[in-house]
Amino acid sequence: MRVVVLTGAGISAESGVATFRDSGGLWEGHDVEDVATPEGFARDPDLVHRFYDARRRGLALVAPNPAHAALAALEETLGEDLLVVTQNVDDLHERAGLRRVVHMHGELRRARCQACGARPAWDTDLQGAPPCPVCGRAELRPDVVWFGEVPYALEVIDRALTGCELFVAVGTSGAVYPAAGYVALAAHSGARTVELNLEPSAVSRYFDEVRTGPAVQLVPQWVAEVLG
Numbered sequence: 001m002r003v004v005v006l007t008g009a010g011i012s013a014e015s016g017v018a019t020f021r022d023s024g025g026l027w028e029g030h031d032v033e034d035v036a037t038p039e040g041f042a043r044d045p046d047l048v049h050r051f052y053d054a055r056r057r058g059l060a061l062v063a064p065n066p067a068h069a070a071l072a073a074l075e076e077t078l079g080e081d082l083l084v085v086t087q088n089v090d091d092l093h094e095r096a097g098l099r100r101v102v103h104m105h106g107e108l109r110r111a112r113c114q115a116c117g118a119r120p121a122w123d124t125d126l127q128g129a130p131p132c133p134v135c136g137r138a139e140l141r142p143d144v145v146w147f148g149e150v151p152y153a154l155e156v157i158d159r160a161l162t163g164c165e166l167f168v169a170v171g172t173s174g175a176v177y178p179a180a181g182y183v184a185l186a187a188h189s190g191a192r193t194v195e196l197n198l199e200p201s202a203v204s205r206y207f208d209e210v211r212t213g214p215a216v217q218l219v220p221q222w223v224a225e226v227l228g
């Protein structure tokens with residue numbers, strides 16, 4: 001059975017990674033315009049680098065949780081029949097052992113050179129932006145997709161959605177497109193759709209089944225059912 005799992009900040013919440021729109025979330029302390037748009041980066045690159053440096057350093061303090069582990073276990077059985085698409089920029093899926101992850105909003109542990117397009121790994125204790133290791137120019141930015149920018153791997157994701165039998169969304173508010181529209185695309189292609197979320201999301205009504213609760217409970221439970 002071909003399965004696509006879309007994850008959002010909620011799957012990392014119990015690892016201690018702040019979500020965006022819950023109370024105390026990332027967007028509460030910052031103006032999205034300043035730290036998550038190309039215009040904000042052009043206006044004050046140091047502020048943006050400080051915001052992402054802090055989040056990147058925070059990755060060293062958190063660990064994958066049972067929900068991340070359950071998806072890695074599912075991949076052990078399903079192999080290429082499972083595709084995990086994440087909106088998250090943390091590396092917790094990888095650290096839980098998941099081998100195939102599509103980071104549609106980029107990755108904290110990667111930089112992107114605005115001069116040559118290189119996407120070098122970005123280690124955790126770097127302050128600000130070094131010169132690009134490929135072209136040497138001082139043009140590195142966080143490799144995170146900002147508002148108004150095109151997410152990564154859209155064709156790969158659309159192909160997976162139109163060919164899957166089961167679509168599961170975990171820990172996402174359904175506030176941001178195109179990810180919020182994936183349930184409709186999967187359903188239109190005949191997939192069964194399941195939402196696993198702490199509370200109903202903005203798109204719960206489009207799912208065949210909605211289970212509410214913490215991901216650390218819901219995801220292992222659901223994986224156990226799939227693995228039978």
Ligand code: APR
Nearest residue numbers: 008009010013019020021087171172173176197198214215
């Ligand atoms: N278990 C399951 N779900 C949870 C948990 C938990 N422990 N804690 C929170 N949630 C749910 C919340 O109920 C909410 O629906 O996770 C969702 C988090 O929503 P957001 O904070 O909006 O995060 P996300 O949906 O990933 O945001 C999508 O928006 O700001 C952009 O690029 C950013 O990738 C992000 C995108």
